[in-house]
Amino acid sequence: MDIGHAEVEELDLVIVGAGICGLATALALHRNGIRSVVLERSETLRTSGVAFGISSNGWRALNHLGVASKLRGDSILIEGSKDIWLNSNRQRDAPLSVGETRCIKRSNLIQGLAEDLPDGTVRCGCHIDSIKTDPLTSSPILHLADGRAIKAKVLIGCDGANSVVAQYLKLKPRKVxxxxxxxxxxxxxxxxxxxxxxxxxxxxxxxxxxxxxxxxxxxxxxxxxxxxxxxxxxxxxxxxxxxxxxxxxxxxxxxxxxxxxxxxxxxxxxxxxxYRTPWNMLVERFREGTVTVAGDAMHIMGPFLGQGSSVALEDGVVLGRCLASKIHDQADFQGNQNSIRRKVGEAMDAFVRERRMRLVGLSTQTYLTGLLMATLPKPVKLFIVLLMVIFFHDSVHHTRYDCGPPQQF
Ligand SMILES: Cc1cc2nc3c(=O)[nH]c(=O)nc-3n(C[C@H](O)[C@H](O)[C@H](O)COP(=O)(O)OP(=O)(O)OC[C@H]3O[C@@H](n4cnc5c(N)ncnc54)[C@H](O)[C@@H]3O)c2cc1C
Known part of the structure; x- marks a missing residue:
């Protein structure tokens, strides 16, 4: 296909961003026998960054993806958590995630996910500059910084906080x-x-x-x-x-x-x-045609609960499962295009439905925790504490969550 002067490559299922969520989504699809192409802007896999605390919900997702044992490696099992307030000379044992908590380096997590993918899945050096809609097929066309163009039947934006796919979906801007x-x-x-x-x-x-x-x-x-x-x-x-x-x-x-x-x-x-506000998480549509977002692109929420990577892993598993429940075989992509668009739309809606209240809860708890760390009048802080007690009295409840396996049984 030719658009203007550029030759357009056509692909079935494209994921933008080879971060935690993009790789987890590609792996969940691969475990279901569905091929995807992950486009990453950096020239090699982006293993920079430091580390993540992964709590039990994140380890469950890694288990379901089949990579947990190798990732545990030499990382220490965290056995306790403590808060210390220097101003008031107080300290307390804080609740820790129910089950397994370990801290692992970002490079290990990225490599551990990527090496289970088939060769050629991740394409580095593909910076997506903009996305337009093909007026004939309504499919998204991705324009790369080097002038190339890619038409995708299915597009998943896992391109992090500054997501170009979120802009295409016209999601509300993030707050600071x-x-x-x-x-x-x-x-x-x-x-x-x-x-x-x-x-x-x-x-x-x-x-x-x-x-x-x-x-x-x-x-x-x-x-x-x-x-x-x-x-x-x-x-x-x-x-x-x-x-x-x-x-x-x-x-x-x-x-x-x-x-x-x-x-x-x-x-x-x-x-x-x-962060995206909890009320945005409640009302945003997150899907247009056969395009959706996951990970930070969907729900960046600040680091106060330390859930960013664990939740991105959950997203990948659930999205892989929802898509696999509608696309049974790679050959489905070559069949009737209206039917595949409808099925993918349904799968993406199921993904958003399954994730929405989980994300509303987590982003609200993160937002309130962040507010407690801000300089605010005492009555406002007391009100926030009251909300926390009412809605999040079990402050590590979110770590009990099990996103389930990537396969539909
Ligand atoms: C380099 C880096 C280091 C980080 N280090 C830490 C850390 O030490 N500790 C921590 O808690 N969190 C860290 N984070 C954030 C953390 O990875 C995320 O909050 C969380 O894991 C959710 O992952 P994600 O896959 O949604 O987003 P990310 O991990 O941010 O991944 C997004 C990916 O998309 C790619 N991308 C973005 N825009 C485009 C584009 N237009 N075209 C193509 N590719 C694109 C990025 O290069 C990146 O690889 C880091 C993020 C990055 C990008």
Whole structure:
């Protein structure tokens, strides 16, 4: 097919973004015998980033995808969680995910998912610039930054917070929390000697958290008030390290300051925190024709519950299952095009239906938790605490969730 001057490649099922959700979705489809092509903008698999705390709902999804055992590797089972408030000199044992919690490096998760996919599934160096609708077939046509064009019968946007597919679906823009987040990793060649616990330390309007990954590596994060100046280069990792140290020196205990000072700067990652509002999650349509979104593209929600990656894995499994319940065979894509469009539309609606209330609950709990960390008048905070007690008295209830297997039985 020819559009203007560009030759258009035609593909059956395209996923944009080889992050956690894109790879999990491709794997869930593969476990059902359905081929997909994952288009990733970076030149190689994007294994940068630091690490994730994966709670039991995430491990269940990884189990269903058949990759959990190899991913556990040498990562430590987290056995406890503690909150410490330095201003009021208080601490408490915090509830931990029901079941298994481990912290794993992002590179391991990305590679572990990708290596179970058939060769040729992931195509790197494919930056999607824009998406238009083919006036004849109503299929989306993806325009790549290098001038190529791809027409997709089915399109799934797993392209993260800044999703071009979400823009195509005209989802409401994300909001920005008045906070920034830094993630880091510190390596202790002779062992860190820390207990297998997740610890969050609160001081003024900052939060520091840490969790051991294995015997030598510790993942940590720092939530800072406000945003760094526009002139700051987020990619200058030495500058990010200095900024963190300046914020916490003299305020947090020395072992924490040393952990940040001695971090491996190649892992440092500074971001603004953005989210889709819970009320958007309740009303957005999330599907148009044979196009939908999943993962952060659908429901970015801030890091306060540490659920971003686990929920992205769940999305992949559920979307794979819903599509497989309507597309039984790759040959279905070559059949009657109206029928395949209808079936895919139904599958995507089933996916959105199954996920909606789960995502509304999680984004509400994350939003309220984030609000509690903001500087707000006392009565407002008391009201938020009341809402949390009413709706989320079991604060780790969300970790009991089982997304089920990718196959329909
Ligand atoms: C490089 C990176 C590092 C991260 N590190 C951490 C971390 O250490 N800890 C943590 O908790 N969270 C981290 N995150 C966020 C975390 O991965 C997500 O919040 C969560 O896992 C949901 O995953 P996702 O697949 O929806 O989105 P993401 O993991 O963000 O993946 C989106 C993918 O889409 C690709 N993409 C985006 N736009 C386009 C486009 N136009 N064309 C083609 N491809 C596109 C991106 O390159 C990326 O590979 C990181 C994200 C990225 C991209």
């Amino acid at each position: 929390f008045p906070k920034s987040g830094v993630r880091g990793l510190t390596n202790y060649p002779n062992g860190h000697g820390l207990s297998p616990e997740m610890i969050r330390v609160y001081k003024d309007d900052m939060v520091f958290g840490r969790s051991p990954i294995n015997k030598n590596e510790v993942f940590w994060f720092l939530l800072l008030p406000g945003h760094p100046p526009n002139t700051m280069d987020f990619k200058d990792q030495e500058l990010v390290r200095q900024m963190c140290v300046e914020h916490i020196k003299g305020k947090f205990p020395n072992d924490i300051v040393r952990m940040v000072q001695e971090c491996d700067t190649s892992y440092l990652f500074l971001t603004y925190l953005t």
